[in-house]
Amino acid sequence: MARKLLLEHINVPGIHTFDVYRQKGGYRSVEKALKTMSTDDVVEEVKKSGLRGRGGAGFPTGMKWSFLAKPEGKARYLVCNADESEPGTFKDRHLMTYLPHLLIEGMIVSSYALGAATSFIYVRGEMMPQIRILEKAIAEAKNAGFLGKNILGSGYDLELHVQPGGGAYICGEETALIESLEGKRGNPRIKPPFPAISGLYGCPTVVNNVESIAAVVPIINDGGDEYAKIGIGRSTGTKLISASGNLNKPGIYEIDLGLPVEEFIYSDEYCGGIANGKRLKAVVAGGSSVPILPANLILKTLTGESRLMSYESLAEGGFQSGSMMGSGGFIAFDEDQCIVRNTWNFSRFYHHESCGQCSPCREGTGWMEKVLHRLEYGHGKMSDLDLLVDVSKKIEGNTICPLGDAAAWPVASAIRHFRDEFEWHVTNPSDALNRNYGIANYADPLPKLEEIS
Amino acid sequence: MSEKVKVTIDGITVEVEPGTSILNAARQIGGDIVPPAMCYYSKLEGSGGKCRTCLVKVSKGSEKDPRPMPKLVASCRTGVMDGMEVENITSPEVIEARKGVVEMLLINHPLDCPICDQAGECHLQDLSYEHGVEKTRYEFERRTFDKIDIGDKIQLHMTRCILCYRCVYVADQITNNRVHGVLGRGDASEISTYIEKAIDNDFSGNVIDVCPVGALTDRTFRFKNRVWFTKPVDAHRDCPTCKGEVTLWYKGEEVLRVTGRKDQFGEVADFICNTCRFETKKTSDWVIEGPRHIAKTSVISSNHYEMAKPLDVIKHNPILIEANKEEFERATKI
Numbered sequence: 109m110a111r112k113l114l115l116e117h118i119n120v121p122g123i124h125t126f127d128v129y130r131q132k133g134g135y136r137s138v139e140k141a142l143k144t145m146s147t148d149d150v151v152e153e154v155k156k157s158g159l160r161g162r163g164g165a166g167f168p169t170g171m172k173w174s175f176l177a178k179p180e181g182k183a184r185y186l187v188c189n190a191d192e193s194e195p196g197t198f199k200d201r202h203l204m205t206y207l208p209h210l211l212i213e214g215m216i217v218s219s220y221a222l223g224a225a226t227s228f229i230y231v232r233g234e235m236m237p238q239i240r241i242l243e244k245a246i247a248e249a250k251n252a253g254f255l256g257k258n259i260l261g262s263g264y265d266l267e268l269h270v271q272p273g274g275g276a277y278i279c280g281e282e283t284a285l286i287e288s289l290e291g292k293r294g295n296p297r298i299k300p301p302f303p304a305i306s307g308l309y310g311c312p313t314v315v316n317n318v319e320s321i322a323a324v325v326p327i328i329n330d331g332g333d334e335y336a337k338i339g340i341g342r343s344t345g346t347k348l349i350s351a352s353g354n355l356n357k358p359g360i361y362e363i364d365l366g367l368p369v370e371e372f373i374y375s376d377e378y379c380g381g382i383a384n385g386k387r388l389k390a391v392v393a394g395g396s397s398v399p400i401l402p403a404n405l406i407l408k409t410l411t412g413e414s415r416l417m418s419y420e421s422l423a424e425g426g427f428q429s430g431s432m433m434g435s436g437g438f439i440a441f442d443e444d445q446c447i448v449r450n451t452w453n454f455s456r457f458y459h460h461e462s463c464g465q466c467s468p469c470r471e472g473t474g475w476m477e478k479v480l481h482r483l484e485y486g487h488g489k490m491s492d493l494d495l496l497v498d499v500s501k502k503i504e505g506n507t508i509c510p511l512g513d514a515a516a517w518p519v520a521s522a523i524r525h526f527r528d529e530f531e532w533h534v535t536n537p538s539d540a541l542n543r544n545y546g547i548a549n550y551a552d553p554l555p556k557l558e559e560i561s
Numbered sequence: 562m563s564e565k566v567k568v569t570i571d572g573i574t575v576e577v578e579p580g581t582s583i584l585n586a587a588r589q590i591g592g593d594i595v596p597p598a599m600c601y602y603s604k605l606e607g608s609g610g611k612c613r614t615c616l617v618k619v620s621k622g623s624e625k626d627p628r629p630m631p632k633l634v635a636s637c638r639t640g641v642m643d644g645m646e647v648e649n650i651t652s653p654e655v656i657e658a659r660k661g662v663v664e665m666l667l668i669n670h671p672l673d674c675p676i677c678d679q680a681g682e683c684h685l686q687d688l689s690y691e692h693g694v695e696k697t698r699y700e701f702e703r704r705t706f707d708k709i710d711i712g713d714k715i716q717l718h719m720t721r722c723i724l725c726y727r728c729v730y731v732a733d734q735i736t737n738n739r740v741h742g743v744l745g746r747g748d749a750s751e752i753s754t755y756i757e758k759a760i761d762n763d764f765s766g767n768v769i770d771v772c773p774v775g776a777l778t779d780r781t782f783r784f785k786n787r788v789w790f791t792k793p794v795d796a797h798r799d800c801p802t803c804k805g806e807v808t809l810w811y812k813g814e815e816v817l818r819v820t821g822r823k824d825q826f827g828e829v830a831d832f833i834c835n836t837c838r839f840e841t842k843k844t845s846d847w848v849i850e851g852p853r854h855i856a857k858t859s860v861i862s863s864n865h866y867e868m869a870k871p872l873d874v875i876k877h878n879p880i881l882i883e884a885n886k887e888e889f890e891r892a893t894k895i
């Protein structure tokens with residue numbers, strides 16, 4: 109059984125209330141940090157832990173914190189990114205619903221480490237229940253003296269605010285989030301300057317994902333070194349995975365990083381295999397924006413090693429044969445699913461969510477969506493496949509924010525790995541409307557790589 | 562004055578003030594190596610970074626940190642560093658990306674140049690001519706919007722808009738109360754006066770001058786003439802509201818329209834007030850300074866576009882010849 113650092117007490121009745129949470133050892137890390145550690149000690153501990161951002165990019169959190177500019181006479185802010193809107197990812201919502209105090213505890217320790225006197229939790233606007241839960245929890249924590257003036261007599265003051273989001277996926281991009289938090293239209297800013305220098309209201313700001321902030325709690329309680337023992341290589345600690353799709357047991361799992369993908373899908377401790385006795389066709393491993401992989405490539409890398417749930421292993425093979433950890437939205441597709449339809453569905457999402465500032469993403473996402481729609485509905489042409497790849501290349505890397513990349517990767521990877529299925533849609537348009545292409549050879553063992561001497 | 566920094570663009574080195582953007586450094590060099598800019602406007606704070614036509618490759622970050630930048634960067638919003646090396650027209654990657662951006666800008670553009678007042682001084686026309694491809698690969702219905710009159714002097718034809726946000730910044734920075742902004746998202750976003758309220762301000766007419774395309778046009782000049790049949794003349798008058806330095810556009814004896822004085826990058830020297838622009842269209846209102854110099858190669862001077870001819874740097878390098886193949890072909894066709 110894997111260790112549970114975040115979800116240990118999730119099944120304790122009443123754990124969402126302050127009293128039960130405290131009985132179970134909650135807020136120990138606040139006491140430890142504020143009473144026995146300097147702010148630099150906390151940052152150092154997080155650095156030692158090797159924790160990497162859980163919001164998608166996987167940037168080391170301790171490093172991000174140490175980049176924060178500290179000019180005299182300027183406020184610093186910590187903003188928690190709870191705008192979770194990536195299709196396939198739903199771990200932050202789970203955490204906030206059942207363990208609101210874990211997030212608040214993490215926010216207090218992290219704000220202390222960064223020297224922030226005001227911090228924000230920017231929650232996706234649709235998550236109204238979670239906003240209420242958090243507000244209630246904040247009031248409880250304040251009552252108990254863990255928020256407000258002079259916390260636990262340490263002289264440290266902190267106000268924590270919950271802000272309902274602006275109702276767009278793009279508001280999860282950190283600079284768009286900051287704009288939205290300032291009350292403006294949620295358009296990503298043009299970088300530089302980066303938030304670490306000039307973020308919220310022009311002040312140095314750190315934006316972190318809910319899970320990253322929650323992970324600070326066990327790191328401070330048990331020490332960064334202890335945390336770093338879990339996991340593999342530069343992927344340390346535990347990670348929440350939102351498993352969905354055709355699985356026997358979809359849901360949220362806390363895994364030790366480095367768990368083999370095969371074990372995650374098939375063992376009874378985790379997803380329990382593919383539902384209804386079907387076979388696995390493809391997996392999107394980290395939320396809708398990461399490249400999709402066919403069954404054979406997600407289970408094994410090109411070199412024949414088994415693929416692990418870690419930042420490095422999932423990315424092994426680059427964009428040719430690998431994918432990414434992303435935000436941990438694990439979507440499994442069985443043999444009855446249509447990859448073309450799914451790709452169209454994803455691109456429809458990105459078309460809808462593009463903010464419209466920069467030309468490649470504004471126009472390109474719509475173009476890809478229309479071509480994919482045509483393919484899915486039997487009006488496609490063979491040349492459409494190369495067209496899609498070319499359009500995705502024209503978007504990728506040329507945009508203001510990574511949404512453009514996120515829109516391009518799923519399309520490019522689907523065509524790279526499932527070209528036969530796309531071609532079948534063109535050559536058999538009437539079949540494509542009535543039945544699915546099936547699993548073809550997507551689950552076959554990979555051919556052995558030949559040694560070139 | 563702080564020390565100048567050295568930056569090399571397409572092999573040409575220039576010394577500029579620290580903090581200068583790559584684009585402005587290139588403009589100091591001038592000539593063919595200046596990246597095209599559709600959204601950046603030096604007089605509008607915060608502008609730039611959006612259209613992505615000015616993308617360049619930074620092949621050496623600086624003297625201190627020589628690593629190249631991983632992606633192409635928007636030259637209008639990237640500052641120079643000492644020892645930085647930049648590739649614009651000498652990078653096939655940049656040429657390819659720019660071609661892509663131009664294509665994206667055009668897929669939803671109506672291409673109604675024959676009936677557009679902006680034709681002849683339209684930056685999108687120039688851009689497509691210089692960097693675009695000949696055929697469209699886009700086979701879907703184009704996005705359209707209804708025309709909106711912003712007051713009795715300005716018309717917004719959103720269908721032609723490329724969302725450079727320049728007019729939004731004008732409204733933000735020149736006028737006190739903000740009524741102009743962007744509604745909607747993605748390719749459904751549109752420039753709008755807030756709930757179609759007319760911009761009622763002495764300087765509102767400047768949105769026409771900053772618009773790189775024919776989305777915001779002067780209703781008093783609407784369908785009056787093609788710009789290349791009119792003759793630009795610099796003039797000034799004693800104006801209580803603005804500096805009063807303008808360009809008058811004559812057809813015979815008649816002043817058809819009044820605009821700010823635009824430089825070679827399409828930027829006006831000074832913003833002018835609505836009285837100068839819309840109300841004073843008699844020669845007797847003005848002190849004439851003389852004909853406005855317009856580049857000989859401009860369609861306004863010569864009634865036709867300059868011949869497309871590949872630049873010298875490109876002619877001798879096989880990789881660049883390959884990247885510019887289409888331009889070569891077009892040149893031979895003409």
Ligand SMILES: Cc1cc2nc3c(=O)[nH]c(=O)nc-3n(C[C@H](O)[C@H](O)[C@H](O)COP(=O)(O)O)c2cc1C
Binds near residue numbers: 165169316
């Ligand atoms: C289009 C877009 C949407 C994003 N949405 C989210 C989100 O919903 N939640 C999140 O935590 N990060 C999101 N991110 C990533 C953030 O920009 C940022 O990298 C992250 O919040 C940093 O936190 P971390 O270092 O803890 O991962 C998004 C990024 C992009 C480009």
Ligand code: SF4
Binds near residue numbers: 507510511
């Ligand atoms: S990439 Fe898309 S979402 Fe990001 S700034 Fe550009 S238009 Fe907006």
Ligand code: FES
Binds near residue numbers: 597612613637
């Ligand atoms: S001019 Fe630089 S991005 Fe538009």
